[in-house]
Amino acid sequence: GQQVMQIPQYQHVQEGEDFTTYCNSSTTLSNIQWYKQRPGGHPVFLIQLVKSGEVKKQKRLTFQFGEAKKNSSLHITATQTTDVGTYFCAGSGNQFYFGTGTSLTVIP
């Protein structure tokens, strides 16, 4: 069945360093969404990408959707302590799946 995997599972960075999480699907996706979940909180929608090769930016966050619509990435420039949390991708194909998530720790 369809699976959405993310790497890395965990990432520790020094404040100010960059961070990237990668999302890979076993099947082609019609769209991909990204969510952020703070510790003890609930997932919060960040963005949706629909088009092949699409790139979107939100301040220090850059989101990309692969040309084959089977992978995506989230890049954070110059991380801050407020970026701490788990970042999930979520893909729509035959079904809807959340990725396995990347837990980001930012060391002040």
Add this chain to the structure above:
Amino acid sequence: DAGVIQSPRHEVTEMGQEVTLRCKPISGHDYLFWYRQTMMRGLELLIYFNNNVPIDDSGMPEDRFSAKMPNASFSTLKIQPSEPRDSAVYFCASSPTGSSAQHFGDGTRLSIL
């Protein structure tokens, strides 16, 4: 604006008991989703509704789980009988037609002893 409202926030009960989780979606949202989150299995979609009709319940673990949406402003997820392995955080989310962005509630932290 009120977001998705879930109750209870926490539930601790003994195995074998019936558990009912409740959700009020955002007014005007046509889609409602139930998720389960555990460390081992991550975020799992259990079931979702469109206009109060169950569309995909393939994620429901087994017959002990059931979900209903009697009207546009209320849904329940029931576990009967509950087992310790059902312990998890259960989230409800809603989204409007034409948008894939899901708005999550604060979740119910369920512990089955």
